[in-house]
Amino acid sequence: MAGVPDISLSDGSRIPQVGLGVLRVDDGEVGGVVESAIALGYRHIDTAAGYGNEGGVGRGLKASGYDSGPARRSLWLTTKLRDSEQGYDSALRAFDRQIGLLGTDYVDMYMIHWPTPFDWRADQVWKAFTRLRDEGRVRTLGVCNFLPEHLERLHAQTGEYPAVDQIELHPTWQQRDVTDFCRRKGIAVEAYSPIARGADLDAGDGVITAIAAAHGVSPAQVILRWHVENGTIVIPKSVHADRQRENLDLFGFSLSQAEHAAIDGLDGPTRAGHDPMTYAYA
Incomplete structure (x- = not known):
């Protein structure tokens, strides 16, 4: 497999464009999932307090030797604040707990999980984040x-x-207003549910499967390659080593202009997940 490129961020950091997401992976299982991913070449792991598996992620990092030292510095680790812990003091306390579970001295990225505009505290959270x-x-x-x-x-x-x-970003929910805004402001876009939890594999009356057949790859690889060519960071989830390997193997083929445009044309009005205007997680 060709190496995964980095995306340059506005703060000077560089994040591997393809990472492993661990949403809905049990704490007892996720350590082995992380070990498998690291062995296959993943250097980007994305978790969250709300997932309830930071301890397991930490055990996976430790078992792989990526919890400290030069190996740790070669890996990008993201976690997220629980919405119920938004606030200045509460965010600082939450981070202390989270980093203890992860078993490392720092995280590469800390994120506000949902905006909760109906109970806006992001400005206070940001003060805590800048202190960290x-x-x-x-x-x-x-x-x-x-x-x-x-x-x-x-x-x-x-x-x-x-x-x-x-x-949330995938062929049938492209959020072009958000991605265009981010592009103008120098904000990198990262896609979760990049294949709509599998729903987009059959999108477009066979468009994705036809493109996959033409390249000798899977429909999931086609969609992930589309994200990569858009400059998007992606964090597909899989607990199986063969699928983890497939999700990382995106750099040996390219979509034609027509194929890319065909996927662009699949955009639709229905999200797979939640509405940021009304939702709060954990």
Whole structure:
């Protein structure tokens, strides 16, 4: 497999473009999943307090020898704050707990999980985040599920945009208003549910499967390659080593302009997940 490229962020950091997501992987199982991914070449792991598996991720890092030292510095580790712990003091306390579970001295990126505009505390969270960054315990500050109005509100209150906005993004839910805004403001876009939890594999009356057949790859690889060619960071989830390997093997083929445009044309009006205007996680 060709090496995974890095994406340069506005704060000078570089994040591997393909990582492993661990949503809905049990704490007792996730350590082995992380070990498998690292052995296959993943150097980007994405978890969250709300997933309830940071301890297991930490055990996987330790078992792989990636919890400290030069190996740790070669790996990108992201976690996220629980929405119920938003606030200045509560975020600092939460981070202390989370980093203890992860078993490492720092995280590469700490993220606000949802904007919760109905109970907005992102400005207070950001003050805590910047303190953690100043202390060297967090390197990059990010958000998840923020729409342009939330990004503008955060910027107006703090003077900063996040380096990354992690959003639901896949061929049938492309969020072009969000991605265009982020591009203009220098915010990197990271896609979760990049294949719509499998629903987009059959999208477009066979469009994806036809492209896959033409390249001798899987439909999932086609969709992930489309993300990569868009400059998007992707964190596909798999607990199986063969699928983890497949999800990383995206750099030996390219989509034609027509194929890429055909996937662009699959955009639709229905998300697979939750509405950032109304949802709070954990």
